[in-house]
Amino acid sequence: MNKKLFISALCAMNAALCFSQTPVYLDRNAKIEDRVEDALSRMTLEEKVALSHAQSKFSTAGVARLGIPELWMSDGPHGVRAEINWNDWGYANHTNDSVTAFPALTALAATWNPEMSALYGKAIGEEALYREKDVLLGPGVNIYRSPLNGRNFEYMGEDPCLAGTMVVPYVRELQKNGVAACVKHFALNNQEQWRGTVDVVLSDRALYEIYLPAFRKAVVDGGAWSVMGSYNKIWGQYCCHNSRLLNDILRGEWGFKGCVITDWGGAHDTREAALNGLEIEMGTYTNGLTSESKFGYNNYYLADGYLEMIKKGEVPMDVVNEKARRILRLIFRTAMNTGKPFGSLCTPEHYAAAKKIGDESVVLLKNTGILPLSTDFNGTILVVGENATRRLTDGGGSSELKPKDYISPLAALQEVYGEGRVKYAKGYTSGRAMYEHADVIPQNVSDSLVNEALQMAKSADVVIFIGGLNKNAWQDCESTDRKSYNLPYGQDALIEKLLAINPKVIIANISGNAYAMPWVKKVPAILHASYLGTMGGASMADVISGKVNPSGKLPYSIPAKLEDCGANSFGKPAFPGVESSTDDVVAIPGSVLNGGRNPKVEYKEDILVGYRWHDTKKIPALYPFGHGLSYTAFAYGKPSLSAKTIADGEAVKVAVSVTNTGKVDGSEVVQLYIGDDKASVLRPLKELKGFKKLALKSGETAQAEFTITVDDLKFFDEKAHEWTAEEGKFTIYIGSSSTDIRGKAQLAYKK
CATH class of the missing domain: 3.20.20.300 (Glycoside hydrolase, family 3, N-terminal domain)
Incomplete structure (x- = not known):
């Protein structure tokens, strides 16, 4: 029962x-x-x-x-x-709870x-x-x-x-x-x-x-x-x-x-x-x-x-x-809902869903032509990096998972190109995935791993570096924030050394966060993937080989340096905050996470978060919000508006044609931003108000259509405690990213 x-x-x-x-x-x-x-x-x-x-x-x-x-x-x-056990944080070690x-x-x-x-x-x-x-x-x-x-x-x-x-x-x-x-x-x-x-x-x-x-x-x-x-x-x-x-x-x-x-x-x-x-x-x-x-x-x-x-x-x-x-x-x-189905676990349909989501999520940040790496490629491939084999569902806090299956990037690449042609060097090690603690890696261990990777890189035709962050403490992990914007475990230095030996280094890092890229101008291609779960390795291998045309777009900006991020530009008072000098300490019993003397953080960047900060302050991101390349190319037509003015209760239709001008099928995310040309309060240069993902065959044209209402023009009036729009002109931006603007149009609001 x-x-x-x-x-x-x-x-x-x-x-x-x-x-x-x-x-x-x-x-x-x-x-x-x-x-x-x-x-x-x-x-x-x-x-x-x-x-x-x-x-x-x-x-x-x-x-x-x-x-x-x-x-x-x-x-x-x-x-x-x-x-989890009934009354403690230990795992129950069941045999039927893999997912x-x-x-x-x-x-x-x-x-x-x-x-x-x-x-x-x-x-x-x-x-x-x-x-x-x-x-x-x-x-x-x-x-x-x-x-x-x-x-x-x-x-x-x-x-x-x-x-x-x-x-x-x-x-x-x-x-x-x-x-x-x-x-x-x-x-x-x-x-x-x-x-x-x-x-x-x-x-x-x-x-x-x-x-x-x-x-x-x-x-x-x-x-x-x-x-x-x-x-x-x-x-x-x-x-x-x-x-x-x-x-x-x-x-x-x-x-x-x-x-x-x-x-x-x-x-x-x-x-x-x-x-x-x-x-x-x-x-x-x-x-x-x-x-x-x-x-x-x-x-x-x-x-x-x-x-x-x-x-x-x-x-x-x-x-x-x-x-x-x-x-x-x-x-x-929920519990007493007699009409609900029985559910299912680890089915082919669920694996296919995870694979499809992962396929569409991988972002191609840079490509000078080295990607895709065709399945006909007959050279030797060296994969370097711990994340090529590490199970990235371990650690991270409460989101830790026990997957029934896990396809690593290395295994998937060996399946695509042949195990004999894909070699592996770990390159660095990060230790165990733990909360609030991190292993200290002996220097001789790190040196040995680096030397092995460098020796193997000399004879490789292509190097694929699969590093990034992981679910250890002070990385992408609940309970601790990152200590540095740079990649951990000496990865930046390792990448530089690999490039000195072999310039054909493809970066295919895995991370739930932006990170510094001091080597960005030297590498021919950069892929950016988040934690992709059970089918993640297969998604990455299929994007690298070209079986899947990348269509992901960045959901966050990647600043060139940490100080270029609005929240981090004001110093500690704005992130992570500062502690009070009083002795009136408030903390949760038993928690090492919450100590401190009444810490306070002030959001000094205010409404200028992410691309709003980069745009308005004219501080370019290394890679902007909404950015993502493809193995094909897309041409945009001129955006058209159903009306040049809008009033309360009205809607204006925006349409733009997009053509896949390349030789392979692909998908493009058409992004609509709106900016208030002149306002009585500080407003960002532009704000995202809609997006459409179009799947286009080679040579195909389709329309991206949007509906704008007066609500899309409003800001929050603090004094009146209500949303309001001011009369005047607004610019409609159509782009492939927040900075790659392909067309503009003007819209006037009259009350």
Whole structure:
């Protein structure tokens, strides 16, 4: 008998034993809202309170006597995490919890294709359902603010339009399986250092224009059933029970009717948790990763302390009932959803989905003609770099996965070109994937690996370097931020030495972040891939060989140097912040992540995040947002507008023709940006407002069409607390990237 059938049987038995004289009947055919009210009317106060806090590391209680099952959650968003023990952070070591590892969300964003997002949500939802999970803790849509943030790989880039457009299909398709999306981390979780205590200071314009839109799209357009609060503070109050964030914005302005769930260890105060819009408290008194708690679940803020406050009359019963109502609604949509399918795990269809998403995500940054490296190539290929063989689903924090299969780039390249012609030298080593700790590599070990690679490079016809970042601490990893913008483990020096011996070095790095490229002018080709999961090696090999024509576009800018990034241009006060000199230390018990003396970070770049900063400040990026080359070429026609003026309530159509002028089929992402020519407030030179991915055969022409409304012209007016557009002229930019503009048009707004 599976877990949920067992629970249902147990619940029914308990109900019969405890209340045999009063039969309990919940009409499973009634509408959800009627079922919620029916169940609520039958529950005791203690049962309502029990819904609001964890009963294990990843579950919350149901109501056994009413036949209402518990909720089971799992980390995501790149796959369903392996089973964790009931009451500690150790893995349960089951033999049936291996999954498909899907590409990281940075990779999904790099596809610039909402169809890939829908495919992703459907497939991961089926896997979560098969694993009997009710809530998948993802996707993440925090904005990429600095390339040093260790958790950027879990998010969808630097632009709210891109992230917001991509998150909606993921959420919708996931929830069609009866598995709730838990969109995270709400909000402003843009660094890992001091993540549990840092107080974020920013303008309302930055909040509403940059950091909230993707969450709003997930909730309003995607219909997300739950949201995860972030660890940090805003306006001096923790996000998991922040009155303005949860009551005023999420519920009041957006009409959210789902559940707010803490990040593990994100609650800090019973009164605030009770009154400020939090439904479910998870993982309190741990760091959410490794540390344990000596306290029981009844000691949680929304447990005994909450019950005591209610009994004293300090929490109104309408607040208590509303919490329970929202949790019951979530249970009826998921655990008690009798119409959901059975799900599936590690199927050919899921592997094909992971492969397709990975194929479309690889970004070709530079190519002087060396790529594609034809399958007819009869020379010797030397692959150098640890990431060619390392399983990059290990480490990284809560997104760590246990894939059933994993195709490495080296194995895939040997399959394509023949094992005898593809040699391998590791070149460097990074040690074990660990949280908050990193192995120290002896110098003699590093020297030996470098010397081996250099000796082998002398006789190779082509060198493919597959390095980048990994999921170790202080790389792309939850709990720690990167210490340097350069590649770790001596990779830059190794690349320079390889180039001195053999100039035919193709860079095919794997990373969830931007990084410095001091060797950029010397290499003939650069591929940029994120963590691609189970089928990642196959995607990379197929792009290198030309079987797949690259069509990925950067979801974030790659600055030439760290100081060129807006968040990092102001020094430590703007990233990662500074500590107070007082002794009033606030930290989560048991956590080494959250120490510090009341750290505070100020978003001094304000609304100028990413390409907005590079454009407006005239600081060119090394590779701009939206950039990505192809093995073919695309010619753009002149953009046309259906009208030259727009007024409130009207829409203007924009169309541009695109022709594949090359010899191979390919896909192009047509990007639409809008700039306000003259404004009374600071505005970016231009902002992304739409994009279309066109698949074109050689010689084929197609139209990219967009619809512009007055909403696309607005900025957030802080004084009036509303979105507004000013009369005047706006420039419509059509581009292949944020800097490769292929056409412009003028549009006037008149009120």
